[in-house]
Amino acid sequence: MSNKLSKIEKRTAYILTLPAVCLVFAIILFPIFANVWISFKEVGLKDIRIPEPRAKKIVKSISEEPAKIKILYKLRNSSLIQEIRNISFVDKFPKNTKPIDLDERCIFKVNKIRCNFGNWQAKYRENFEIILKSTDGKKIEKKEVKSFKPKLNGKSDNILLSTNFTLKNFKKVLFENEFFDLLSTTFYYTFFGTVGSIIFGVLAAQMVNQKFFGRTFMRSILLFPYVGPVVALAYTWELLLDPNSGTLNSLLINFQIIENPINLLGQKYITFNFFGFDLKLRLALTTVIFFEIWRYFPLAFLFILARLQAVPKELYESADVDGAGPIQKFINITLPQITAVISILFMIRFIWNFNKFEDVFLLTGGASGTRTLPINVYQQGFAISDIGMGSAVSIVIVILLLIFMYFYFHLIGKKANES
Amino acid sequence: MKVKNIIIYCIVSSLFLFSLVSIWKILSTLQGLEVKNFNFSLIFLIGFIISLSYLILGNKINNKIKSIFFSLAFTFLDSYLIQSLPMWYSIGIFLIVYFFTSKIQKYSKEYLNQEYSSQIVLFDFLTLFGIVLFSFVILFPFYMMLVTSFKTQIALLVNPLDFSINFNQDMKELFKSYFxxxxxxxxxxxxxxxxxxxxxxxxxxxxxxxxxxxxxxxxxxxxxxxxxxxxxxxxxxxxxxxxxxxxxxxxxxxxxxxxxxxxxxxxxxxxxxxxxxxxxxxxxxxxxxxxxxxxxxxxxxxxxxxxxxxxxxxxxxxxxxxxxxxxxxxxxxxxxxxxxxxxxxxxxxxxxxxxxxxxxxxxxxxxxxxxxxxxxxxxxxxxxxxxxxxxxxxxxx
Structure with missing residues (x-):
């Protein structure tokens, strides 16, 4: 009895989970493997359209003879590069009509015409004409003839499914495209974005953890940048930082802090003098990092605040008895309590910032030294239209990601063992 | 020990006052006022004097009277420095200083004698400063987004600092971008x-x-x-x-x-x-x-x-x-x-x-x-x- 029950239980479990599992596998896991396949191929954006035989049907009445009608099919191969083979053509005619002088490639049988057009080269075009005659001498209605749509079918090679592989994409990615520069930009962006958002998160959490008027209100405001749509926020920032009529530059000029407007998003480097040293800072990248911090510190804040509120009050009370000051309390009580959260946050945010696409794309589009790996996927795949290259960059990302994840789960496993 | 605490307290509190006044000045500039300078040294000095005199006066005078007196004095000085300012700006300054003085009431000579009091003062003001700064930095882009949608192209190009919305115009004109x-x-x-x-x-x-x-x-x-x-x-x-x-x-x-x-x-x-x-x-x-x-x-x-x-x-x-x-x-x-x-x-x-x-x-x-x-x-x-x-x-x- 129990055996039977457990069998039913298993079967139900599979039925319940199957739809979700299938969908996730199809949309998330399959593409990751498909990337591997595509990355070893030379595929452009234009290659992925399947070549189709097409026909445009034009019906013309012949003025002197209402019992006859002319049909013109404009046939073509939709692809500019690929051949289509064994093209079959089917169309229907109204009842009591018959084609005259039928092309030898076609057969007419009970209102239906079937043709075999053989193979079409790329860019193939042909005007195919049929003259239809009514068998009972009545007028052929143009509308009736038009109402049938011709059907075409043909075979073509799908470049994606062929088995020609090449290492060219990976060679290009790793050796030709300033790979090191790309990688360092990505790491710079990821590291400082992550650290910055965690620092501001700690500060904000420490602040909201005090008692003050309007504290819950403050907590919701702090989450605004995170819940708002990227598109809206990125464009607002772009306006704010605009060198010509942006508010920030105008304000700085108004208060005589700077003399000339700074193009914060469009300038690659800025040099400034710091105690006699000329420092070179990657300006656009720094600005993008600040946007990143502004948008994602709320998350760190939320996590750390939750942890802070779980710290037992007794710890602070006994510290008060021992006569510890606020700084000592922060270093000796608060920090040790939140290091676990911070390290997990760091790993998660690092992985996610590493893959951030939208923010950089919307702010700079990858220009002026802000080209990160994810931006490169888009640029290779869609701006340069080289799908294979884009996939190769994606593979590089996935490999790096797997390395990070290994460390992440290693760390979590260690933490779990300790506690 | 005591002098060090007093100095730290005065510096921190006047920096806080300065940041409040500066944010108010930025916001007023965006309403079309011509404020060209933050007057750091002067406001810092006044803040220092206010904090110090609060310590010296102690509890001898009623707190409310003290606050109002200092706030009025600051407001008059400020409007004397920057001429021709509308009433609402001065009222804002008055309220800011009033808020500030009500915050520094609790610090007395005895309080500052305690161990770690300079750290506590620092933490208190950092919290206050954080609240003001975080809300400003977070809300400002949202505020800008909203205001810009009510402006016209010409107005935006002529003066990018003018964030004031003219509510007197026709509703159709005001919501034109949305239409x-x-x-x-x-x-x-x-x-x-x-x-x-x-x-x-x-x-x-x-x-x-x-x-x-x-x-x-x-x-x-x-x-x-x-x-x-x-x-x-x-x-x-x-x-x-x-x-x-x-x-x-x-x-x-x-x-x-x-x-x-x-x-x-x-x-x-x-x-x-x-x-x-x-x-x-x-x-x-x-x-x-x-x-x-x-x-x-x-x-x-x-x-x-x-x-x-x-x-x-x-x-x-x-x-x-x-x-x-x-x-x-x-x-x-x-x-x-x-x-x-x-x-x-x-x-x-x-x-x-x-x-x-x-x-x-x-x-x-x-x-x-x-x-x-x-x-x-x-x-x-x-x-x-x-x-x-x-x-x-x-x-x-």
Whole structure:
């Protein structure tokens, strides 16, 4: 009895989970493997359209003879590069009509015409004409003839499914495209974005953890940048930082802090003098990092605040008895309590910032030294239209990601063992 | 020891006063006032004097009288320095100084004699400063977005600092940008598409996630642990590595430029977190309830519908809100899959608008307000639910 029950239980479990599992596998896991396949191929954006035989049907009445009608099919191969083979053509005619002088490639049988057009080269075009005659001498209605749509079918090679592989994409990615520069930009962006958002998160959490008027209100405001749509926020920032009529530059000029407007998003480097040293800072990248911090510190804040509120009050009370000051309390009580959260946050945010696409794309589009790996996927795949290259960059990302994840789960496993 | 504390207290408090006054000056500048200087040294000095005199005076004079006196003195000095300022600016300055003096009342000579009092003072003011600064930095872009959508192109170019809205003009003039984007750019359609996609994603995700989460939480089957760990790992894979294969497959299947395509992708990307959140909650429901239902000869679907769903309304609503937010804000897939304006979502439409350099910025901002407002309203109204969703799903984003 129990055996039977457990069998039913298993079967139900599979039925319940199957739809979700299938969908996730199809949309998330399959593409990751498909990337591997595509990355070893030379595929452009234009290659992925399947070549189709097409026909445009034009019906013309012949003025002197209402019992006859002319049909013109404009046939073509939709692809500019690929051949289509064994093209079959089917169309229907109204009842009591018959084609005259039928092309030898076609057969007419009970209102239906079937043709075999053989193979079409790329860019193939042909005007195919049929003259239809009514068998009972009545007028052929143009509308009736038009109402049938011709059907075409043909075979073509799908470049994606062929088995020609090449290492060219990976060679290009790793050796030709300033790979090191790309990688360092990505790491710079990821590291400082992550650290910055965690620092501001700690500060904000420490602040909201005090008692003050309007504290819950403050907590919701702090989450605004995170819940708002990227598109809206990125464009607002772009306006704010605009060198010509942006508010920030105008304000700085108004208060005589700077003399000339700074193009914060469009300038690659800025040099400034710091105690006699000329420092070179990657300006656009720094600005993008600040946007990143502004948008994602709320998350760190939320996590750390939750942890802070779980710290037992007794710890602070006994510290008060021992006569510890606020700084000592922060270093000796608060920090040790939140290091676990911070390290997990760091790993998660690092992985996610590493893959951030939208923010950089919307702010700079990858220009002026802000080209990160994810931006490169888009640029290779869609701006340069080289799908294979884009996939190769994606593979590089996935490999790096797997390395990070290994460390992440290693760390979590260690933490779990300790506690 | 004592002198050091007093000096630190005076410096910190006057810096705080300076930052408050500066933010007020920035805000007034944006209302069209001509304030050209922060007057750092002067305001710092006055702040220093006020803090010091509070210490010296102690409790001899009534606090309110003291506060009003100092605030008035500061206000008069300030309006003498910067000529021809409207009344509201001075009132603002007065209120700021009044607030400031009421904050420094609690620090007396005796207080500053205590051990660590300089640290406490520092922490107190840093907290106050943080509150002001964080709210300013966070709210300013939202404020700018809203104000810009009510301005005209010429006004924006002539004086980018003028954030004042003329409420005396006709309603039609004031909301012109909104009328234009609805009429000329057909934002009504984009709102509809975005709503259909987001709500559709929520519904489909829940239909798929609730049974799966129930199975993971309650039933024993082969591969259960594998499933629940792989859910989390899959969740970590970013959209950008999925984009190219999905693009090619969707092109060949004709799913690009279709709402169905977006629904499939959004559902798949939000499913892992939805299952993860729901199964955690389902585990907390007492098993006895289900056992009673099994005795009543209910099948599994009966159990899910009659027991699990009614009991987990809070968890389901937080998943629903979270998924809605993700789908509404999503940009990357809508950028890749939609290139026909007839099937644009709001985010994609705004990006498309900005691609045309001729588009006036107030239209762009009006569009941004339209896409931001629903999310923020939902967030403020359902904060409790959304925050728990955010914490659970926050590995992503």
């Amino acid at each position: 234009v984007i609805f009429k000329t750019y057909k934002f009504g359609k984009f709102i509809l598409t975005s709503s259909i996609v987001s709500i559709g994603t929520v519904i489909i995700t829940l239909i798929f996630a609730i049974p799966a989460a129930y199975a993971v939480a309650r039933l024993n089957f082969f591969g259960k642990t594998f499933l629940s760990t792989s859910i989390l790992i899959i969740y970590m894979f970013p959209a950008i590595v999925l984009v190219i294969p999905l693009y090619t497959v969707f092109s060949q299947l004709g799913l690009r430029n279709s709402i169905e395509g977006l629904l499939i992708v959004y559902t798949a990307t939000t499913l892992p977190v939805a299952i993860y959140m729901l199964q955690g909650y389902f585990k907390s429901i007492p098993k006895e309830l289900e056992e009673a239902a099994i005795l009543d000869r209910q099948n599994w679907f009966g159990i899910i519908f009659k027991i699990i769903i009614p009991l987990s309304v809070p968890a389901i609503s937080s998943v629903a809100l979270y998924v809605f937010m993700i789908a509404w804000n999503e940009f990357l897939f809508s950028l890749m899959f939609l290139d026909n304006p007839n099937s644009f979502t709001l985010s994609r439409a705004i990006q498309y608008l900005s691609g045309d350099a001729e588009t006036p910025r107030q239209y762009l901002m009006a569009g941004s307000v339209i896409v931001t407002l629903p999310v923020l309203l939902i967030f403020v109204y359902f904060e409790k639910y959304l925050v728990s969703g955010l914490t659970a799903g926050s590995v992503k984003g």
